[in-house]
Amino acid sequence: MADSAQAQKLVYLVTGGCGFLGEHVVRMLLQREPRLGELRVFDLHLGPWLEELKTGPVRVTAIQGDVTQAHEVAAAVAGAHVVIHTAGLVDVFGRASPKTIHEVNVQGTRNVIEACVQNGTRFLVYTSSMEVVGPNTKGHPFYRGNEDTPYEAVHRHPYPCSKALAEWLVLEANGRKVCGGLPLVTCALRPTGIYGEGHQIMRDFYRQGLRLGGRLFRAIPASVEHGRVYVGNVAWMHVLAARELEQRAALMGGQVYFCYDGSPYKSYEDFNMEFLGPCGLRLVGARPLVPYWLLVFLAALNVLLQWLLRPLLLYAPLLNPYTLAVANTTFTVSTDKAQRHFGYEPLFSWEDSRTRTILWVQATGGSAQ
């Protein structure tokens, strides 16, 4: 697709294109990818908002499908130049079984790779996660780390296990000959905790705060820092990476990139208050109001309750030993690898990202949407 035709229009496929991140990737491609000729949006559940996109100048094709079904993925990939594979089962709360998480995240990714190989699709960008690195089960801090920082990555939970395995598959596939004989070029992007318009957990915290009379209670020390990244910048990074993969195949192929922007390093709760504060909530307590040992106990109790209640109902609260460990461990990234390799600069400043998120929480937080 190189210089033979600068004006050649490209077919992009976004898997998981109706999810929180996927929708932003889809909209970003339509706004910022001049070579886009057709955009295929593949998802298990198609969003009604796709309809309005179908009236624009670029052909938008909605494909309801399941990444675990190889034939459905193959049909969607046929004829695509670039695949952005963002579909995944994001579950750290025990809603889905480990088997299902593995099937979607690992087998689904395998199906995407094989479909690229069979169909001669050469460019694949995979949405990985910071979770493939850590936090590890020992709670070691990862402080301002980059892609080369040594860290003891130990995965036990099904979600990070599945993301690590899927990322490995994607990177290992780099250089494989696709149908037609040319090499596949792949890279993986590792977002930290994503926030922005559409962030379900943010909305849940907002609603919880409203129920508690406009208050949230500090549970995690303010000194535990998290790296967070705005969804618009994560989407922009995907679009740029996909665009540059061909020209910079030797440099970018088989590489991983953390997703980063100018969002401040703060504790998970203090960071959320950047948005929930202006929406009228306040975080009570300069220090955690419950002792850590009690949180550990409650997290363990939640696991027991989940197990006991499983025959009757799905009990999947936010607090469990894994989420507590993640929330309570510093994990921040500081890197310029994406800037050096493919010229990434955040599209949205921290101020813009903050304002957009606040407006979204205000607009939808109290409603049933």
Ligand SMILES: NC(=O)C1=CN([C@@H]2O[C@H](COP(=O)(O)OP(=O)(O)OC[C@H]3O[C@@H](n4cnc5c(N)ncnc54)[C@H](O)[C@@H]3O)[C@@H](O)[C@H]2O)C=CC1
């Ligand atoms: N939300 C976060 O903070 C982070 C997310 N990620 C990764 O980003 C990607 C997108 O995550 P989010 O947008 O947050 O999640 P999401 O749940 O909003 O989006 C995932 C999308 O994948 C679709 N999907 C799930 N199973 C599927 C299947 N079997 N076949 C086809 N589509 C399927 C869902 O319907 C959904 O639209 C995931 O791969 C996740 O692992 C990585 C780092 C952080």
Ligand SMILES: C[C@@H](CO)CCC[C@@H](C)[C@H]1CC[C@H]2[C@@H]3[C@H](O)CC4=CC(=O)CC[C@]4(C)[C@H]3CC[C@]12C
């Ligand atoms: C102990 C509670 C007191 O208020 C707070 C619980 C917060 C947790 C639900 C979140 C804290 C950190 C989040 C994770 C982190 O942002 C990294 C992630 C990366 C992903 O790829 C998927 C989502 C997540 C695991 C994210 C999930 C929610 C938290 C554990």
